[in-house]
Amino acid sequence: MDFQLILDEIHAELRPRLDQAGTGAQVARYIPALARVSPRQFGIALRTCDGTTAQAGDSAVPFSIQSISKVFSLTLAIRALDEALWTRIGREPSGSPFNSLVQLETERGIPRNPFINAGAIAVADRLVSLGDANAELLALLSRLCGEPIGIDAEVAQSEADTGFRNAALANFMKGFGTLDNEVTTVLDVYFRQCAIAMTCEQMACAAGYLCRDGAHPLAGTPVLSAAQTRRVNALMLTCGTYDAAGEFAFRIGLPCKSGVGGGIVAVVPDHLSLCVWSPALDATGNSYLGRQALELFVAKTGLSVF
Numbered sequence: 001m002d003f004q005l006i007l008d009e010i011h012a013e014l015r016p017r018l019d020q021a022g023t024g025a026q027v028a029r030y031i032p033a034l035a036r037v038s039p040r041q042f043g044i045a046l047r048t049c050d051g052t053t054a055q056a057g058d059s060a061v062p063f064s065i066q067s068i069s070k071v072f073s074l075t076l077a078i079r080a081l082d083e084a085l086w087t088r089i090g091r092e093p094s095g096s097p098f099n100s101l102v103q104l105e106t107e108r109g110i111p112r113n114p115f116i117n118a119g120a121i122a123v124a125d126r127l128v129s130l131g132d133a134n135a136e137l138l139a140l141l142s143r144l145c146g147e148p149i150g151i152d153a154e155v156a157q158s159e160a161d162t163g164f165r166n167a168a169l170a171n172f173m174k175g176f177g178t179l180d181n182e183v184t185t186v187l188d189v190y191f192r193q194c195a196i197a198m199t200c201e202q203m204a205c206a207a208g209y210l211c212r213d214g215a216h217p218l219a220g221t222p223v224l225s226a227a228q229t230r231r232v233n234a235l236m237l238t239c240g241t242y243d244a245a246g247e248f249a250f251r252i253g254l255p256c257k258s259g260v261g262g263g264i265v266a267v268v269p270d271h272l273s274l275c276v277w278s279p280a281l282d283a284t285g286n287s288y289l290g291r292q293a294l295e296l297f298v299a300k301t302g303l304s305v306f
């Protein structure tokens with residue numbers, strides 16, 4: 001399959017839609033540093049299991065990975081704790097927005113899954129107990145894509161200044177005993193992981209272990225076991241795009257994880273990993289053009305888990 005041609009076609013088809021007037025799509029406004037990002041950007045990149053790469057558009061422009069970081073923090077936590085992780089975090093889709101508080105009350109402070117904010121904050125707490133969580137995460141990402149990866153300090157500060165809902169989630173969970181560490185420490189780790197900046201090309205490579213039964217995309221060494229990798233992919237499919245996960249499975253049928261920076265990473269097991277980015281979001285907090293790009297990719301290639 002000529003992936004470069006396919007990505008070029010997708011880019012050409014979507015470029016005229018970059019002016020998203022009238023669609024309601026807009027960049028995340030609740031984090032001031034993200035509100036300043038131009039919505040008129042679109043990038044896409046993929047890397048196959050045999051190392052072939054393809055890219056189009058703004059694929060080399062760094063963006064704020066936001067909730068895509070939750071895949072990699074989960075990977076670190078599963079590696080360290082395996083089954084023990086699941087005593088404090090569920091594995092069911094939430095059907096609610098990513099920053100929703102409501103389920104925590106009736107479910108006694110146990111977040112539905114590791115990909116909503118509450119779940120990722122609970123994962124961050126586990127990682128804080130194990131060591132320097134942000135340093136571990138940056139080291140993992142840098143190793144996975146073979147390039148140094150860093151945090152955008154301005155975005156991290158902006159999140160910390162306005163993260164009122166995340167503070168509410170963390171305090172609520174602390175009240176139920178879900179967090180072992182200080183709320184401020186855990187939130188600092190969480191905000192900084194969300195503020196990691198990467199390009200589509202770096203992300204497509206970094207996610208490569210997810211299409212290779214857990215093998216490192218560059219070195220081939222195990223990042224996760226094959227069974228653990230299946231679980232991460234299953235969670236991405238069922239929970240990776242919040243209350244749009246059903247729609248994503250229906251229309252795209254790939255494990256996906258989105259972030260409010262406008263990135264979406266997607267996995268075609270045994271074939272390839274890809275990343276799309278366009279900052280304007282739909283009402284569910286998923287990239288408006290990113291979703292369309294993934295739909296086009298699946299339509300053109302027939303690659304889907306179904």
Ligand SMILES: NC(=O)CC[C@H](N)C(=O)O
Nearest residue numbers: 066067098117194259260
């Ligand atoms: N969906 C997202 O990407 C949310 C991440 C964002 N940093 C937040 O905590 O609100």
